[in-house]
Amino acid sequence: MTTEKDWIKDLVIYQIYPRSFYDANGDGIGDLPGVLQKLDYLEELGINAIWFSPVYRSPNDDNGYDISGYQEIMAEFGTMEDWERLRDACKEKGIRIIMDLVVNHSSDEHPWFLASRSSRDNDKSEYYIWRDAVDGHEPNNWASAFGGSAWEYVPERDQYYFHFFSKKQPDLNWACPKLREEIHQMINWWVDKGVDGFRVDAISYLDKPQDFPDSTQPAQPDGYSFPDILAGRPGTHAYIREMNQHIYAPRNVLTVGEVSAPTVEELGNYVRTSREEFDMAIPFVPPIVEIDTWTPEKLLHDIQESYEALKEDGWWARFFSNHDKPRQVSLYGDDRAYWEVSAKFLAMFLHTLPGTPFVYQGEEIGMTNVKLPSIEDYNDLDTLNMYKQGLLAGMTPEAALARAQLISRDNARTPMQWDNSAKGGFTTGTPWLSVNPNTKEINVKAQRQDPFSIYQCYRNLIALRKKSSALARGDMAFLETGCKELIAFTRSTPGETLLMFHNFSSKEHAIPDALRKDAKKALLSSYDREGGYRGPMLRAYESVIFQM
Ligand code: NOJ
Numbered sequence: 001m002t003t004e005k006d007w008i009k010d011l012v013i014y015q016i017y018p019r020s021f022y023d024a025n026g027d028g029i030g031d032l033p034g035v036l037q038k039l040d041y042l043e044e045l046g047i048n049a050i051w052f053s054p055v056y057r058s059p060n061d062d063n064g065y066d067i068s069g070y071q072e073i074m075a076e077f078g079t080m081e082d083w084e085r086l087r088d089a090c091k092e093k094g095i096r097i098i099m100d101l102v103v104n105h106s107s108d109e110h111p112w113f114l115a116s117r118s119s120r121d122n123d124k125s126e127y128y129i130w131r132d133a134v135d136g137h138e139p140n141n142w143a144s145a146f147g148g149s150a151w152e153y154v155p156e157r158d159q160y161y162f163h164f165f166s167k168k169q170p171d172l173n174w175a176c177p178k179l180r181e182e183i184h185q186m187i188n189w190w191v192d193k194g195v196d197g198f199r200v201d202a203i204s205y206l207d208k209p210q211d212f213p214d215s216t217q218p219a220q221p222d223g224y225s226f227p228d229i230l231a232g233r234p235g236t237h238a239y240i241r242e243m244n245q246h247i248y249a250p251r252n253v254l255t256v257g258e259v260s261a262p263t264v265e266e267l268g269n270y271v272r273t274s275r276e277e278f279d280m281a282i283p284f285v286p287p288i289v290e291i292d293t294w295t296p297e298k299l300l301h302d303i304q305e306s307y308e309a310l311k312e313d314g315w316w317a318r319f320f321s322n323h324d325k326p327r328q329v330s331l332y333g334d335d336r337a338y339w340e341v342s343a344k345f346l347a348m349f350l351h352t353l354p355g356t357p358f359v360y361q362g363e364e365i366g367m368t369n370v371k372l373p374s375i376e377d378y379n380d381l382d383t384l385n386m387y388k389q390g391l392l393a394g395m396t397p398e399a400a401l402a403r404a405q406l407i408s409r410d411n412a413r414t415p416m417q418w419d420n421s422a423k424g425g426f427t428t429g430t431p432w433l434s435v436n437p438n439t440k441e442i443n444v445k446a447q448r449q450d451p452f453s454i455y456q457c458y459r460n461l462i463a464l465r466k467k468s469s470a471l472a473r474g475d476m477a478f479l480e481t482g483c484k485e486l487i488a489f490t491r492s493t494p495g496e497t498l499l500m501f502h503n504f505s506s507k508e509h510a511i512p513d514a515l516r517k518d519a520k521k522a523l524l525s526s527y528d529r530e531g532g533y534r535g536p537m538l539r540a541y542e543s544v545i546f547q548m
């Protein structure tokens with residue numbers, strides 16, 4: 001059955017982290033006119049939707065994820081007119097606009113919060129979550145995601161407010177109907193302005209247990225514990241459904257929820273079509289956990305499980321990267337010996353899965369993690385906290401720095417590498433965050449001219465997806481290869497079948513005889529520079545798509 005919402009299945013979504021994309025006025029900070037100047041590049045890549053990380057007014061405690069004006073543009077990024085120009089240019093090119101929607105919390109500099117904190121009886125008093133001290137202390141033992149207590153004291157009210165993220169990101173009180181009404185109006189305002197969809201930030205925590213019981217989780221080095229009962233409460237699902245029924249569904253707006261959903265059942269609660277919540281979801285896994293626990297086998301298991309669970313009644317956001325994760329080629333691939341081929345491999349694997357692919361800025365040229373020499377060089381508040389917690393736990397400064405370098409969200413946030421000059425062609429000024437020195441070798445300019453670059457591999461994949469209904473919409477069937485690192489599956493519609501092999505390792509693996517007979521006409525290969533598929537052995541990180 002085709003529905004009105006089926007347009008979302010034909011998207012390839014490019015995520016822009018505006019601060020680091022392109023700086024048009026030389027102040028060292030990426031901006032909206034910078035995006036406009038690079039729109040032809042994105043059109044050439046072939047993507048047809050952009051998700052913008054927050055561009056709203058913000059004091060930048062968490063780089064825009066702390067909003068002080070929902071209907072204003074951050075001055076460093078430009079003006080509302082710049083945004084409108086960009087919108088018009090996107091519309092002209094058929095590129096959909098997806099805005100980040102951060103409504104679990106605002107900035108502590110938002111006028112609502114300034115009013116709310118001023119006294120116990122003002123008309124915004126209930127817009128945030130206020131509690132009295134208990135025995136002269138914070139109301140409970142909950143940790144903030146960015147370190148320290150999740151509560152902050154305000155003398156004017158002689159009360160604490162709750163902040164799951166930094167203390168400059170107070171949680172909005174969704175139990176207050178007037179607040180919900182304001183949020184709905186704001187969302188509608190953006191839809192009126194021509195926005196096609198939203199990526200909805202940290203949406204699993206809207207409803208709070210009103211008695212705020214202590215967490216039983218083990219304490220962090222600083223003594224506070226992550227709340228174990230905050231994510232995915234029934235009340236949160238009710239608030240999401242309310243938004244869907246009032247806004248998203250009637251206005252045909254795409255929604256991608258960023259959710260905390262450790263099991264496939266919990267994921268399904270947000271994205272099964274029958275739930276009427278989100279079209280797709282980005283499950284959040286703390287990088288500190290993922291780095292230590294991921295394996296190709298686990299990845300494949302999760303993909304299989306969520307495919308089975310949602311194939312009749314749901315859809316998938318497919319991503320390996322975003323602004324919160326290490327660079328994908330450094331995390332899942334090999335950014336040294338197999339840099340190019342493993343970056344292509346990851347792209348081919350992801351873009352052949354059912355679901356909507358996401359491309360995070362720079363992944364299309366194989367940008368890698370960076371190692372900044374000192375903790376002072378890092379900007380991300382999460383990184384700084386991790387370093388602090390490491391020291392508290394007894395690590396040496398060297399060890400704490402090494403750990404922070406590995407996990408830091410700044411790995412994904414170094415400026416886009418446009419050319420081989422010292423500042424990577426990102427800015428003429430001083431970049432707000434260091435440019436990765438490997439821009440000398442890894443940059444857009446070089447890869448645009450090279451027919452076998454990672455960039456060309458992305459172009460080929462995106463183009464193939466547009467031609468192939470099997471790739472965009474087809475069913476998936478897994479094939480047994482007898483090897484955990486050799487992944488094989490088909491994608492098919494009644495008229496078309498594609499067969500995929502992905503060798504998720506630096507070792508060679510043979511395609512089993514029984515599957516080889518169908519491996520005839522190769523369409524794309526991660527070894528295109530070497531002349532393509534040779535078979536029957538698949539080389540390190542070799543990925544091949546066959547037409548059957
Ligand atoms: C998730 C965002 O992706 C992340 O960057 C941010 O720090 C938190 N939510 C808080 O908004």
Ligand code: CA
Binds near residue numbers: 027029
């Ligand atoms: Ca700028």
